[in-house]
Amino acid sequence: MAETYIFGHKNPDTDSITSSLVMANLEHELGNEDAVSCRLGNLNKETQYVLDYFNIDAPKLIDSIEDGSDVILVDHNSPSESVENLENLNILKVVDHHKISLETSYPLFYRAEPVGCSETILYKLYNENNVEISKEIASLMLSAIISDTLLLKSPTTTDDDIKAVEELAKIADVDYESYGLDMLKAGTDLSDFSIDEILSLDAKQVDLKNVKSIINQVNTASIPDVLEMKDELEAGINKIIEDENLDIFILLITDIINSNSQVIVLGKDADLVEKAYGVELKDNTALLKGVVSRKKQVIPILTENA
Structure with missing residues (x-):
């Protein structure tokens, strides 16, 4: 079967990268073995810190996708933030926490909630589908929610985000406050950037x-x-x-x-x-x-x- 490409937005942040990995894992657990985690840009320092800390490989970097391919969008739905030929792709699913900008001529699975992070929605999807959250997946989810909510201090933070962080920290066996501050600080180093x-x-x-x-x-x-x-x-x-x-x-x-x-x-x-x-x-x-x-x-x- 043809691959199903799963990716977040351009200029990817930690939520975009980890959501691609987590969604691909969920698809595998639900029987879609052809799901492939991808990214539309280079990793930032915060995301690199996360992947290095937990020894996890980054999603596959892609420049383009062949017309007619099956795709799943995470952490975005706006065509301006996605691949150039999005209108020529078959969008199977969207999991996002931003305003809805996408229009299609066909029905699809669309899950959008006003929470602080896409991973909070994915956390719910794992639980709703009775899919066990492994330590590795919990670590990715936890990192993204900390990133998007600035360690639960952002006004975008909801009770759902807080609950997810508390539960995921237990699974990941991480002191999320200490780890989260180190992670956020790692992302603030601009010394190597032009x-x-x-x-x-x-x-x-x-x-x-x-x-x-x-x-x-x-x-x-x-x-x-x-x-x-x-x-x-x-x-x-x-x-x-x-x-x-x-x-x-x-x-x-x-x-x-x-x-x-x-x-x-x-x-x-x-x-x-x-x-x-x-x-x-x-x-x-x-x-x-x-x-x-x-x-x-x-x-x-x-x-x-x-």
């Missing part, structure tokens, strides 16, 4: 009504350290704005220790951030106190004010 790489690490094209935008988020344990690169970052952002014909580019620099974000904002609609948050951009930057979630605290607010 400016272009930093500006594409977790960049998402976002529909803010008629405002064409990219919102990129990087985590750090020290905002001042990242701001030392501000001139270089702004030069890179301006090039992206010109190349992509953007109205606004927002770089969200999120402090995982103090739960705040500094933004660098450029573009002709930069005042949208001032309007939305009641702040003044000084030298293209401002501190957004308590803002850590792009999905819940940035995109909806900017869309409402656009």
Whole structure:
């Protein structure tokens, strides 16, 4: 039989990578032996830390998929974040925790819930299908939920996420608070990245009504350290704005220790951030106190004010 490709979004994060691995395992347990875990980009440092820590191989890196192939989408459903020929593929299933952007001409299995992480939904699917969660799978699930919820501190965190973390930590035999902090810190090291790489690490094209935008988020344990690169970052952002014909580019620099974000904002609609948050951009930057979630605290607010 032909392979079923399982993958998350471009510029993959820990949830995207681990969900591909976990969903492939679930498919195998449910009888789909042709399910293959894949990824649409390189691993970030946090995800590499997770896989190295638990000695787990990364999903297969793919550049393209042949038209007509069977696929399963995890941690995304927007065509702009997926493979280029998604409309020519046969989407069997979607497991996601983002807003619904996908339209198809045929029915499919679609599981989307307003939880902090796709792995929380997968945790439920394992239990609903009476599939045992192994130590390895629990470790992957746990890592992703910690990542997406910033160790359960993000406003996207739900009771379901908390319950899943507590149960998965027992199976994985991990002190999730200690491990989680080390994992998050591992993902904040930007020393080996070029400016272009930093500006594409977790960049998402976002529909803010008629405002064409990219919102990129990087985590750090020290905002001042990242701001030392501000001139270089702004030069890179301006090039992206010109190349992509953007109205606004927002770089969200999120402090995982103090739960705040500094933004660098450029573009002709930069005042949208001032309007939305009641702040003044000084030298293209401002501190957004308590803002850590792009999905819940940035995109909806900017869309409402656009």
